[in-house]
Amino acid sequence: MFEQLDFSQFHSENTDERDQFCRELISELSKSGWVRLVNHGVPPESIDRAFEMSREFFDLPLDQKLKSPHPPTAHPHRGFSPVGLENISTVSNYRSSAIQPLLRDMKESYDIGSELDPLYSNIWPPPGVHDGFRNTMNSFFTFCYDAELMILDAISIGLGLPIHSLRELHGAQTNELRLTHYPEVDRADFANATRIAAHTDFGTITLLFQDNVGGLGKRYYLPNMDIELTFKEMEQPPGSGVFVPADNAGPHECIVNVGDCLQMWTGLHSARHRVHLAKENQGNMVPERFSIAYFAKPDRAALLRPLLDSLDKPAQKLLTANEFQHMRIEGTYA
């Protein structure tokens, strides 16, 4: 089991305790590129509601879901993508020497941005299709943004930077929320497909909530089920090509992982992860799974230059976060 940190310690009135927590956070992120957090500030009811709404959306008939379609190109990331539209193995090779086979992703997803994003508008289900989705997701997004800023402050303190160093690069809310449904599939389908292929996230940090679903449509956490589950897996240690299950304590816990931009700023390791068939169990059908990922991304104009003196100066021209996002995302859509 990997370390679980309690983010309420960050709010301690005793600044020594707070700073100690921030150093622990950095120590965990330095080891593996990710950490499990509780009391992160996103209220449990809001997480439950978002999962409920997500489930109800993906339960709709395909023609209803396609009334708010993702554009056929990789950006902007907005709206519904049916199974087969996005295949992440096309970008698996980034900063990895391992040869990645081309794999189909067996997932469907819904991408949402901030309502305040000046560049891209959201694509919402039209009136009459899943009313309530929009409000629920906007409120969840706001909670995640507030949590993001606190976590960025904690990372800044832990690294010995001024408290708002990272927050200041995230004022424009260019963040994205992604609901993913991994439908029930036949085990044999994993021969040339996966859930989501190995990759690093492109932004600063990702807050990931996961909900493994058992029978009867109920939600509960089953660490040792007798049927096959797909797990989120993290590369451990970083760079090893070995993936271990990132099991967690249920949907209210959040996995925070370092993305490519934070790596460029701070040298913390951007965590490679994937969702694939769990190795331990044997069964014919692989049950469905739900996750919600909130991708904290830098302001588009932010320069990706090292923030710590201890880091080497990059040899190439510095990129803005926007240039980098475009470079990374190209090619992910079929």
Ligand SMILES: O=C(O)CCC(=O)C(=O)O
């Ligand atoms: O479903 C998950 O646990 C991970 C999803 C993910 O890694 C992504 O969308 O970038």
Ligand SMILES: [Fe+2]
């Ligand atoms: Fe990811």
